[in-house]
Amino acid sequence: MNRKTLVLPAMAGLLAPVLAACGGSDSGSSGGNAIAVGTTDRFTATKDVPAPLDPAYAYDVGTWNVLRQTVQTLMIQPKGGGQPVPEAAQSCGFTDSGNERYACKLRDGLTFSDGSPVTANAVKYSVDRALAIQADSGVAGLLSTIDTVETQGDKEVVFHLKTSDATFPYKLSTPVAGIVNPADYPKDKLREGFSVDGSGPYTLKAETEGGSVSKAVFTKNPSYKGSLTVNNDKVELVSFDNADAMGAALEKGDIDLMTRTMTPDQVKKLSADPGKNIDLVEMPGLEIRYLAFNTSAPTVKTKAVRQAVAQVVDRAALVSQVYGDQAEPLYSLVPATVTGHSNSFFNTYGDPSTSKAKSLLDKAGISTPVKLTLHYTTDHYGAATKREFEVLQQQLNASGLFDVQIQGTAWDAFVPAQRKGSYDVWGMGWFPDFPDADNYLAPFLDKDNFLKSPYHNSDIINHLIPQSRRQADRLAASGSLTDIQDIVADDVPVLPLWQGKQYVAARDDVTGTAYALNNTSTLQLWELGRGVSG
Structure with a gap:
């Protein structure tokens, strides 16, 4: 039986699986042939x-x-x-x-x-x-x-x-x-290549082609001792060049499950008609997308330019045109479902307004149109990213205040260029390390932020972040967290755009799919098993 599985939030931070229709349980079973999982990650x-x-x-x-x-x-x-x-x-x-x-x-x-x-x-x-x-x-x-x-x-x-x-x-x-073996990992330098040795639920063998992993083979670790129950003996994570090739492999039965990143069109099609012996699993996500600004770059060094971009961008139209009901507009770095969220950008800018953006630029003495290039990665967040940046380009240029070009680059070149400061404005996604508001703020704003951003706000770094971390009751930290979000909305070192749901599509004899991803988009291969088709 074809079915669609929904994983719905029971409360903030918790997920509860709900299966629509009949056909087996997700209890899983070990043994059998390897479970093949498709991904577009490279x-x-x-x-x-x-x-x-x-x-x-x-x-x-x-x-x-x-x-x-x-x-x-x-x-x-x-x-x-x-x-x-x-x-x-x-x-x-x-x-x-x-x-x-x-x-x-x-x-x-x-x-x-x-x-x-x-x-x-x-x-x-x-x-x-x-x-x-x-x-x-x-x-x-x-x-x-x-x-x-x-x-x-x-x-x-x-x-x-x-x-x-x-x-x-x-x-x-x-x-x-993670705990690594001192015998395998040098003390003062990185371990190059694709070998990984640990004490986790699986051992890894990486199959490579031309300097890239084509298949990661995970074999159940017989010596593993921990809190997890491993429901299979082997999983193969297969990398595909694009989502269409991954989807075709699932339909043919060459893979058993596909995960990130499916295209919006694929999700829409599978939601309406999963196809024979295929299930679509939909679950809440804590992924966000945003624009980042190199605040020392001449083009966006003046705060008014960044504020004008924030005033012009129409998140609702962007989401509607590119992602439909698979995403929601986001008005803070902190997702709406995470304790401590505040709609700071909406509170500051309200609805999109060209006249308000023009006033910001005029007061700062900025000549228009402001020339900008928006950079994005072509292969890391899915095929829809290009369309997303085309819509952003159209919105900004339609205001008459900006002259925007867009430039796509493959992830392996995009990341080093971004870290070297080669981009003035660029787009990225954030999958949380853990589901707490701190993890949507400190990595972007603290002294040693992962974006290598020159933006530093001493109040955020020296007072508000430490103050929020002193609160074991995270609801009690909301005051400090809101202050941080309000400062970000005013200074605009980053511009949040949307938060998305997450999806898995699988052959219906694969069990454990409701927990294949947790709410931080962690792939939990140990949950997968083989069962009986419905």
Whole structure:
């Protein structure tokens, strides 16, 4: 039976699966042939990015989805959302009232893939290594509140923090805090290539073509000890050049499931008619898209130019024309479903207005039209990205205030160029490291932000971010978080555009699809199994 599966929010941060129609459960079963999963993510090693899968470097959803299967973390985010729970750790918790000392005790019997034991010293080595390397991806910023790491015997590790950080348990669930074997990962440099060794639920063998991974083969790790139940023996993650080729492979049965990134047209078609023996799974997403500005670049250095862009862009029209009901307009960096969200950009600018934008530019003495180039990546967020930037170009040029060109670049060249400051204005997406408002603000605005942005607001960095992190009750942090969002709306170092849903399409004999992705877009391959078609 064809069916559409909806995963609906039970409450903020939690997901509950609801199956429409009949036909089997998602309990899963191990064994059987490998489950083939399609993706348009590309994993490429280049001169600028020689170590794409090193936990001390990797900082995008695609590479993290490889590492989460293979490199174990002390904590893990539950499949249905909520607070992180112990994974490699047996227990973890703050041991002081100020949230500045966090202690973990390791599980018994943990081993790396070569059989050597996972110890507290290995945990310390892994974290200290990421902090020492300080890769230009900016991922080490997630660990920036750590002062020192202390070990007590082979099983206990204590993190002494520079300041209170109620979000620290979440940060220990991210791959940058993954436990690596000191024998495999050099202390002071990145591990180049595509080899990954850890103590996670799978081992990895990467099949490559021309410097890129064509297939990542995940084999169940017989020595794995942790909180996860692995429902299959092998999963193959197959990279496709585009979503159309991935969709054709699913229809033919060459793959069993496809995930990011499907096109809006594919989702619309599958939603209306999934096809024989194919199910579409729709679930809430915390992905956002935004424009970023190099605030030291001559074209956008003046705040009024950035404010005028914010005043002209029509998010509702953009979403309607490109994504339909698969996305929603977003008026803050923090998604509407995350505690601490504020509609700061709507409160500041209201509805799109050319006259208000012109007034902003006139008061600043800016001659029009302002010439800008908007840069986007052609192959990382899906085929619809080009259309999205065409619509943005049309909106800005139609105002008569801007003369906008757009330029698309492949991801492996786009990222190094952006980090070197080659772009004045560029578009990117953000898949949260963890579902907390802090993770939509600090990575963009803190001193060592991952965008390498020259924008620095001392009140945000020195007062508001630390103040928000002192609140274990995240609702109590809303005041500080709102102040940050209001400052961003006024200064416009970034311009939020929309937040999206997420989708998986699968053959209907694949079980566990309701949890194939969690609410931070983490691919949870261990949830997949083989069952009986409905």
